[in-house]
Amino acid sequence: MPPPVFNMIPMHNLKWYRKRADISQQDVATLxxxxxxxxxxYENGARDPTPEVIITxxxxxxxxxxxxxxxxxxxxxxxxxxRSKIMIDDINHNPSPKGNQRITYLQSIVNLIGEEKSHESDK
Structure with missing residues (x-):
């Protein structure tokens, strides 16, 4: 049984997607x-969907x-x-040979997530 990582999925969405496509539960179960x-x-949230269900x-x-x-x-x-900001601060206080490369990478993550957030708020 997969770890309970998928319990963050609002399960009613699975049912909504299937109904939107007008496909029966029997057909999807068969597939x-x-x-x-x-x-x-799975659709009612009584059980976490497997990776196979999600990908299907x-x-x-x-x-x-x-x-x-x-x-x-x-x-x-x-x-x-x-966590990235904490790591950047730690690297700045404890310099290492690859410190600048690590900071650049971590800062790109922070920037990317920040850009995604600003695009989401624009919608």
Whole structure:
């Protein structure tokens, strides 16, 4: 059984994507080689979807992995920025031969996430 990493997915979205495509639960379950009751549990949030289920929804319904994992992205990105800034500060206080390269890389992550946030607020 996969680790509970996928529990950040709002499971009702799985059902929404399937219904939007007007495909039956039976058909999707058949494509996944699972019983419809298992798919119901995934769609209702009673069970975490496996990577195979997530990728299948991505392929069948054209939903991006970012869309499927939006809550997880929103949780991880601020932590990455915070930790990157801490590392930059630490590197500045403890110089090393590759310190500048590390700072440049970490700063690019902070900038990239910041740009994504500003684009999201523009929408």
């Amino acid at each position: 996944l080689n699972i019983i419809p009751q298992t798919l119901t549990r 929804y991505h392929i069948l319904f054209g939903v991006t992995l970012h869309e499927l994992f939006t809550p997880l992205f929103k949780k991880i990105k601020p932590k990455l920025v915070e």
